[in-house]
Amino acid sequence: xxxxxxxxxxxxxxxxxxxxxxxxxxxxxxxxxxxxxxxxxxxxxxxxxxxxxxxxxxxxxxxxxxxxxxxxxxxxxxxxxxxxxxxxxxxxxxxxxxxxxxxxxxxxxxxxxxxxxxxxxxxxxxxxxxxxxxxxxxxxxxxxxxxxxxxxxxxxxxxxxxxxxxxxxxxxxxxxxxxxxxxxxxxxxxxxxxxxxxxxxxxxxxxxxxxxxxxxxxxxxxxxxxxxxxxxxx
Ligand SMILES: C[S@@+](CC[C@H](N)C(=O)[O-])C[C@H]1O[C@@H](n2cnc3c(N)ncnc32)[C@H](O)[C@@H]1O
Ligand SMILES: Nc1nc2[nH]cc(C(=O)O)c2c(=O)[nH]1
Ligand code: SF4
Ligand SMILES: [Mg+2]
Numbered sequence: 001x002x003x004x005x006x007x008x009x010x011x012x013x014x015x016x017x018x019x020x021x022x023x024x025x026x027x028x029x030x031x032x033x034x035x036x037x038x039x040x041x042x043x044x045x046x047x048x049x050x051x052x053x054x055x056x057x058x059x060x061x062x063x064x065x066x067x068x069x070x071x072x073x074x075x076x077x078x079x080x081x082x083x084x085x086x087x088x089x090x091x092x093x094x095x096x097x098x099x100x101x102x103x104x105x106x107x108x109x110x111x112x113x114x115x116x117x118x119x120x121x122x123x124x125x126x127x128x129x130x131x132x133x134x135x136x137x138x139x140x141x142x143x144x145x146x147x148x149x150x151x152x153x154x155x156x157x158x159x160x161x162x163x164x165x166x167x168x169x170x171x172x173x174x175x176x177x178x179x180x181x182x183x184x185x186x187x188x189x190x191x192x193x194x195x196x197x198x199x200x201x202x203x204x205x206x207x208x209x210x211x212x213x214x215x216x217x218x219x220x221x222x223x224x225x226x227x228x229x230x231x232x233x234x
Contacts, residue, residue: 016224
């Protein structure tokens with residue numbers, strides 16, 4: 001069986017973003033991404049310069065680690081990256097589910113996988129103009145069509161252009177629950193983050209959404225950034 005490139009496995013911590021915010025979870029962060037977002041907060045799982053820090057693991061070894069971290073108590077495992085959809089997480093999800101674990105997965109929606117239907121939640125985070133990337137909408141819609149039982153849109157917003165883009169994109173997918181999070185411009189783990197700066201960015205977004213009567217939107221901070229800044233492994 002082919003092995004998975006894993007950048008890190010950590011937890012339990014809380015899911016800091018989106019629909020599952022606050023929920024205890026173990027993270028499995030895949031190594032490798034087909035995008036290079038200018039502001040990516042997880043470049044250690046994207047840039048091949050970090051490749052020698054990634055581990056090649058069988059699904060069973062990943063589950064061993066998840067089980068150890070969770071004390072054998074089933075919880076929701078969050079698969080992120082990088083883009084986990086460039087690899088085959090189907091066997092891991094199947095094995096974990098057989099033990100009572102559930103899986104949520106974060107992806108930009110550039111690659112659809114049939115095993116998305118085995119997830120508890122698929123988080124689709126299409127990339128706004130400030131990222132420097134351009135979504136492939138046919139691929140994005142194939143991700144939606146893959147049949148995950150629960151999906152949400154999570155859009156990162158850095159500026160007015162991203163905001164207008166998010167309104168347009170969200171309007172195309174009215175059936176998907178919509179989460180907006182302000183972009184974090186300072187992602188260096190060595191530089192402390194002021195919680196007030198995070199709050200100011202959320203407030204900017206809250207005021208815009210309310211002023212515009214954009215009532216489908218749910219605005220959230222990155223709770224883990226408020227609590228721990230850009231520290232890794234939380
Ligand atoms: C690191 S990505 C990994 C998963 C997948 N590649 C993706 O982008 O959805 C996880 C989440 O973090 C968000 N993110 C990345 N960098 C960010 C930043 N600087 N500020 C706010 N959110 C960020 C992404 O948009 C995505 O929703
Ligand atoms: N606590 C916590 N919540 C998160 N939500 C999405 C994350 C990610 O990097 O994908 C993340 C993360 O790295 N930590
Ligand atoms: S798609 Fe996700 S992991 Fe890849 S570069 Fe963009 S934010 Fe980072
Ligand atoms: Mg993150």
